[in-house]
Amino acid sequence: MPLTKTSSVFLIFLFGFYSQTAKSQFCGCSPILCCSEHGFCGYSDDYCGSPCRSGPCRTSRDPIDKIVTQQFFDGIIDQAPNGCAGKRFYTRESFLKAANATFDFTDTVTRLEIAAMFAHFTHETEHFCYIEEVNGSSRDYCDESNRQYPCVPGKGYYGRGPIQLAWNFMYGACDVDLKLDLLGQPELVGSNSTVSFLTGLWFWMNNVKPVLTEGFGATIKAINVMECDGGNSGAVSARTGYYKDYCKQLGVDPGANITC
């Protein structure tokens, strides 16, 4: 059930953009090409055979439920204190459901990508403790100059979900791709955990996955550019620490450029 035809178009646009701008040794290949072990784009077996890093690799790929095991998921959420709202909300099952419904995700996902994604989920939600940003409703996340996705009066577009989707223009763009009324009902992201993970995966596919081949540091920048510009080195090292831990758990090498 590919929910997100428009996002696939957007993604191809992004990949096209990256293929022109990214340095080839970091890959960022066009979507029809594979990224080889050493980071070059091509489509022969030298690139697409094992150990191909991304793209239409011809290696056997672990199914996602073999990567995100119950043990892996619980190893994170069990660290959240018992009083956390997220503990009764986020589940491995809802993640897998959302993953399955996200166009092109489960066909391309790697262990390294899961390590990176869950490192950010862990940091954003404090081990799946938080569903919503603390005191989010007291902050204004309405960009009134955005006419494409105007704020609905009385609705708050503060951080919600595993990647803490925020701002009317993000809820609006996600709404269009997922075909869910998130501009009118942003609270859905905090009340339905499949929707919550769908928004995290939507953000990931559009903004983060395209830079994954540049290293984990680039994914931090894609999620929170201010942290990388010296704004919050504690947050950067927390994210990096989770990433290294999850890479170890999943048996993959974290690669180069893991910080920013």
Ligand SMILES: *[C@@H]1O[C@H](CO)[C@@H](O)[C@H](O)[C@H]1NC(C)=O
């Ligand atoms: C995944 O999606 C397919 C349809 O695209 C469906 O047939 C299958 O049951 C789904 N699996 C899960 C675990 O949701």
Ligand SMILES: *[C@@H]1O[C@H](CO)[C@@H](O)[C@H](O)[C@H]1NC(C)=O
């Ligand atoms: C949230 O608001 C409460 C009450 O106004 C305040 O005591 C608390 O420090 C705030 N927390 C954060 C993280 O802003």
Ligand SMILES: *[C@@H]1O[C@H](CO)[C@@H](O)[C@H](O)[C@H]1NC(C)=O
């Ligand atoms: C949560 O959202 C999903 C995806 O839109 C939907 O299929 C499911 O029925 C919803 N669950 C509930 C309890 O509303």
